[in-house]
Amino acid sequence: MQHPTRRRTLGGILAIAATAALALTGCAPGQSSPGSTAAAGSSSGALKPVKIQLQWYKQAQFAGYIEAVKQGYFKDEGLDVTLVDGGADIVPQTQLSTNKVDYAVAWVPKALASIEQGAQITDVAQIFQKSGTLQISMKSKDVGSVAAFKGKNVGSWGYGNEFELYAGMTKAGLDPAKDVKVVQQAFDMKGFLAGDIDTAQAMTYNEYAQVLESENPKTGKLFQPSDLNVVNWSDDGVGMYQDALWANSGKLASDTAYQAQTTKVVKAVLKGWMYARDNAEKTATDVVASGSQLGASHQLWQTNEVNKLVWPSPDGIGMIDKTLWDRTVSIAKTTKNGSGATVITKDPPATAYTNEYVEKALAELKSDGDDVTGSSFEPISVTLKKGGA
Template identity: 30%
Template sequence: MKKTLIILSLSIFTLTLFSQQKKETSLRFLPHWIPQAQFAGFIIAYEKGIYKKYGLNVELLTGGPNRSSLDWLAEKKTEICASWLSSALQVRDKNVKLINIAQLIQKSALMLVAKKGRGINTINDLNGKKVAMWQKDFKIQPDALFKKNGIDVIPYPLSETQDIFIRDVVDVTSVMLYNEYHLLINCGYDKGDLTIFNFQDYDLNFPEDGIYVLEDFYNKNKQACQDFVTASLEGWEYAFNHEEETLKLVKKYLTKAKYAANEMHQLWMLRQMKILFQPSGGQKIGELRENDYDNVVKILKESSNIKQSISFKDFYRSLYDSP
């Protein structure tokens, strides 16, 4: 009898293990940029086995300037990707049926930085000034800001460095709060000598990093998609609370991808991500606010970057909906 119970217990264990293995879902995830602290939560969720805990076999793909995460999603080279809301809406406008399943960055990290020494203290002082801007999606908010305030600027294309700002070729430059702004401070600029223009202060807030899937994939794998978001948020919480361990892993991924890894810069980036993730007004972490969404759609239509008005309900699926 005892032998029979042992055999039965082993059989149940084997069936349970087989069932768990059978239910494991394989996913590829592609960030929209290089593996820096901007994506630390995903790295942690992978390295700490959090995805595995939720029954997910995740392959972390390496993003970068020559690999569009949304193009890869459309071409089904990845099941899940990260990207900006404004970028995703433009792809959706081209009839690629993607949806947002989590909104991570709630505030625009993109900013304009001006030199007070050039007489720039208010928005109207930008009129007639030389402004360095990145192209495509990075140019939408600055252009909307200038149009809204009746400002004419002299535009300059901005490369991967801030050399034209540092060398005084331009009066104003575009930066990301968690990246280039910190680099400018490290170059010797005093915060008191700079005027910051935050787009959310001018009703031009664009939530940035979000998680996207194709609608068809979501409909067939709703639980796996929600588990991916839950596991990723768990990874982010761990990353924010274990900075030293997180930075070591980020450095490992940057080195593997052949990028320089400055620990202090990555620490700044990680801490700024924590701030940018914070929800407001009763909103839950990872949620996309409908008024933010509607505002981005409105600005994209006014600037002729999209033609269709996609409803919030059609575009967004909340983690907090029942699977």
């Protein structure tokens, strides 16, 4: 799939986005080339082969999964796990529902749209507890609030990454179809840095850092946070649940071996995220070694920022908060894009999520003495280098 850098309106593009299987992750825009296609654990015949589909190419957004392989947590559960790279033409939830993989990582609103279209998938561990999506602008553009988007060129990746943006504009009293010019944002920050986009989408852990890794031509130094205005959709009240681990609903309903395996997979994944929390520097190094095409300082930044989206987890990492789930569903049902379509038209079925497997995994981890809440978590300080090197 091509991701054009030229500016154009998104009426047609976002209409496709709302009804397609929502291929891109919001997580990953900005990575220019793929890493290796998979990272496998031991090939021992005693281990059960399992495939987990990532949303994008390997980066610290998936640090917990990478460390679960690296540290042998999957092996400890009797599993030989392969992490399957995502990409622009891969829809994780479709890969899962068509049995090409055993589990998948996907944003909740995108998965909800796929469920409404017939995908039989279940959220079995909600890893990210809040949204990492921002809308950023240069201070010189004077776009310091959502209301100030009026009349501006508003960048959007589309393909399912735009729902918080549209919810935020609607909340601010703007008609996205009339009051702003929504333009196709490429999966990098070149258009933003060139000044073609007044306010651009960015993930806290990726594109925001890409700007801060870039040289400000006016100063000859890297851009600083003080050079930017930032709208954080979580702070704005329209943040939606993002990265979660999904399982096959049909197998959960009828296959006792798959049920037991799911508890094991969830346990290992949660343990991987605990390792990433407590070993950020080592994790960033491991992510780079796993095949990431983004540099060491960028991956350390990303590890740190992703940890902020996961920790603390007061109810235990992976637990799905019904209030936050219901808010995501409500936004998905009511927010319209430029063509008037919503993410979903009705409430998802009861099988869309369950805490059953994460509760079992947490019980085992607690009995082992593991810190499953991260109540004392403190982020580290990261210095970005030019180009994320």
